Amino acid sequence: MISVRDRARGCLLGLAAGDALGAPAENLTPEEIAARWGVLTEIERGGTDDTEYTIFAATVLLRHGHALTSEDVARAWREEIVARLDGPMRGAGFSELGTVEALRRGLEPPLTGRWHAHGWSDGLAMRAAPYGIFAAGDPDEAARLAETDGRVSHTGEGILGGRAVAAAVAVAMTGAPPGEVTEAALRAVPEDSWTARNLRAALDVAARTPRSLLGRALHDTVVVAHYPWTDLAPEAVALAFAAYAAGGGEVEASVVTAANLGRDADTTAAVAGALAGAGRGEAAVPARWAERIGPVAGRCLPVVAGRDVRDVADEIVKGI
Amino acid sequence: MPSGERLDRVRGAFAGLAAGDAAGWPAARHRSTLLAGWSRRLHRELDAFAEEHQVTTLPVPFALNQPVAPLAVGPSDDAEWLAWTALTIREDRAEAFGRLAGRDDLRARISVWAALDNLAAGKRPPASGHDNPHHFDDAAAVRAVAFGAAGLDPREDACVTNAEDGVLGAVAMARAVAALVDGAPMADAVEAALGALPAGTAIGHAAREALAAARAAGSPFAAVPALDAAVLDHVYSYGVAAAQTVPIALALADAAVASTGGTASAEAFGAGVSAAACLAAVADSAPALTGALLGCAAGHDALPAAWRERVRTLAGCCLPELAGTDLLDIAGRLA
Numbered sequence: 001m002i003s004v005r006d007r008a009r010g011c012l013l014g015l016a017a018g019d020a021l022g023a024p025a026e027n028l029t030p031e032e033i034a035a036r037w038g039v040l041t042e043i044e045r046g047g048t049d050d051t052e053y054t055i056f057a058a059t060v061l062l063r064h065g066h067a068l069t070s071e072d073v074a075r076a077w078r079e080e081i082v083a084r085l086d087g088p089m090r091g092a093g094f095s096e097l098g099t100v101e102a103l104r105r106g107l108e109p110p111l112t113g114r115w116h117a118h119g120w121s122d123g124l125a126m127r128a129a130p131y132g133i134f135a136a137g138d139p140d141e142a143a144r145l146a147e148t149d150g151r152v153s154h155t156g157e158g159i160l161g162g163r164a165v166a167a168a169v170a171v172a173m174t175g176a177p178p179g180e181v182t183e184a185a186l187r188a189v190p191e192d193s194w195t196a197r198n199l200r201a202a203l204d205v206a207a208r209t210p211r212s213l214l215g216r217a218l219h220d221t222v223v224v225a226h227y228p229w230t231d232l233a234p235e236a237v238a239l240a241f242a243a244y245a246a247g248g249g250e251v252e253a254s255v256v257t258a259a260n261l262g263r264d265a266d267t268t269a270a271v272a273g274a275l276a277g278a279g280r281g282e283a284a285v286p287a288r289w290a291e292r293i294g295p296v297a298g299r300c301l302p303v304v305a306g307r308d309v310r311d312v313a314d315e316i317v318k319g320i
Numbered sequence: 321m322p323s324g325e326r327l328d329r330v331r332g333a334f335a336g337l338a339a340g341d342a343a344g345w346p347a348a349r350h351r352s353t354l355l356a357g358w359s360r361r362l363h364r365e366l367d368a369f370a371e372e373h374q375v376t377t378l379p380v381p382f383a384l385n386q387p388v389a390p391l392a393v394g395p396s397d398d399a400e401w402l403a404w405t406a407l408t409i410r411e412d413r414a415e416a417f418g419r420l421a422g423r424d425d426l427r428a429r430i431s432v433w434a435a436l437d438n439l440a441a442g443k444r445p446p447a448s449g450h451d452n453p454h455h456f457d458d459a460a461a462v463r464a465v466a467f468g469a470a471g472l473d474p475r476e477d478a479c480v481t482n483a484e485d486g487v488l489g490a491v492a493m494a495r496a497v498a499a500l501v502d503g504a505p506m507a508d509a510v511e512a513a514l515g516a517l518p519a520g521t522a523i524g525h526a527a528r529e530a531l532a533a534a535r536a537a538g539s540p541f542a543a544v545p546a547l548d549a550a551v552l553d554h555v556y557s558y559g560v561a562a563a564q565t566v567p568i569a570l571a572l573a574d575a576a577v578a579s580t581g582g583t584a585s586a587e588a589f590g591a592g593v594s595a596a597a598c599l600a601a602v603a604d605s606a607p608a609l610t611g612a613l614l615g616c617a618a619g620h621d622a623l624p625a626a627w628r629e630r631v632r633t634l635a636g637c638c639l640p641e642l643a644g645t646d647l648l649d650i651a652g653r654l655a
Contacts, residue, residue: 114520117456117485224434224453227454
């Protein structure tokens with residue numbers, strides 16, 4: 001029997017392991033990854049913004065619980081991110097700095113998430129797992145909390161990506177099979193949305209494509225050809241869920257599949273790892289990966305320096 | 321048939337847009353696509369050279385052993401996409417764009433390319449414009465000048481390539497141009513545009529901030545630093561985000577008329593377009609949109625003759641079939 005605490009730890013360790021494994025493969029193509037590593041299976045360096053923003057989101061959530069408001073999140077950004085910035089913002093995406101500038105301008109949510117045009121980024125999806133842990137078994141509440149957070153920094157499809165991840169983690173926390181987990185993600189977003197269309201298409205490809213052809217097939221299905229970045233939530237979420245489904249919900253298989261797809265590989269592998277880790281628990285995260293996951297450095301968010309995802313997981317479970 | 325005044329204002333919108341398009345620094349970059357590919361490869365190599373040697377000003381773009389005309393001041397992407405829109409305006413918009421899908425000789429904004437790929441993959445509007453990383457850009461706002469001039473709703477067209485602020489920007493531009501073609505003063509046209517831009521959207525918030533900033537500054541040129549601060553956050557070079565370019569165009573058109581005696585004129589046109597071209601981050605299309613509003617208000621015949629002549633013949637740098645086409649003729653046929 002896997003306890004809720006085991007699942008919470010599995011979720012955040014899976015996320016941190018995916019973040020670290022995928023980091024060197026970010027922005028590479030599946031072909032470039034294959035040429036460099038064959039298959040990328042070993043963590044080479046530390047995690048990135050995915051893990052640190054996840055810890056930050058969990059910290060703010062634990063202060064307010066189900067009463068969390070977007071104003072609470074905006075205040076935390078102002079006091080703990082903006083106020084500590086005395087130079088460049090490290091390791092974040094355009095949506096984070098865009099949000100910081102909107103907050104500096106004195107705007108309030110939801111305008112802070114709309115002012116910059118990167119509202120569809122995967123920056124909410126990457127930090128949404130704690131909402132699923134906290135609202136384990138209640139995907140609607142998990143999605144609502146993720147959206148509450150997301151209104152500060154995102155809009156539209158960016159919020160939908162966060163809703164999908166949070167709802168899916170909430171269901172994975174019950175030990176449900178991957179099919180039910182991916183179904184929860186689809187139920188958390190409107191049928192007529194880019195996220196839903198990409199999720200359905202990517203899951204369909206994952207179900208019928210041989211492993212050797214999966215990377216190219218997924219790219220052809222959800223990657224926008226004439227756009228130079230890899231930060232679109234509808235793309236990243238679709239790749240992450242397809243990797244999780246193709247990996248059968250196993251932590252190592254899901255995370256390795258996601259990381260080897262390239263694109264925003266740290267984020268897609270982090271999301272796949274969060275889903276699989278919640279489903280299979282701490283013991284299912286490969287030991288050789290888990291021992292590489294220690295306290296975060298605070299390279300992206302100094303306010304979370306020294307925090308360990310295991311402790312964060314335990315605190316969320318105590319807060320349930 | 322429109323009255324002479326009406327026709328003059330429609331032609332003024334087109335010529336004004338083309339003049340603004342030509343005035344922004346990116347025009348030469350767009351027009352340089354008419355030169356051989358190897359010359360642009362050298363541009364890229366010279367970029368690396370500049371970085372390596374820490375030099376500031378390089379001789380790009382250049383024409384080596386090729387015609388020099390593309391690098392002269394002249395209309396570029398926005399004038400051509402406006403002309404294409406006017407020529408196809410009575411057609412089903414998804415069908416008109418569908419004919420472009422699969423072509424490899426076009427130059428277009430990211431929103432348009434993503435939409436063409438979506439159409440080719442079987443996605444219909446509005447998904448073609450929504451499932452689109454640059455749904456927020458002003459490609460549809462530029463095309464909306466044609467819809468406004470014809471007194472038509474731009475939404476069906478806008479939804480093919482854009483969504484949200486990208487569509488709102490198109491509606492705002494079409495409303496303003498339609499009001500100006502009807503003879504409304506600039507202040508009324510700007511109000512009509514604002515009515516299409518909810519305050520809770522980025523484009524609606526930016527439009528109100530930009531108008532206030534430009535009015536406080538007193539003249540378009542004086543407003544340049546204030547508009548830079550009010551609308552641009554400089555986190556990311558969107559260049560053509562509708563939430564930036566449409567508000568700047570509305571604010572500069574408004575300030576240009578207000579600061580030159582309250583009536584649209586060649587002087588107001590020059591002041592507004594010049595100021596827009598000074599905002600380097602949005603110089604690709606903000607001068608064009610500003611020029612469309614001020615050119616429409618003043619009417620074609622009131623615009624500086626040298627500009628009218630210089631911008632009426634299209635180069636074909638984005639839509640090759642338009643090379644040599646007379647923009648004024650196309651504008652006239654809209655009526």
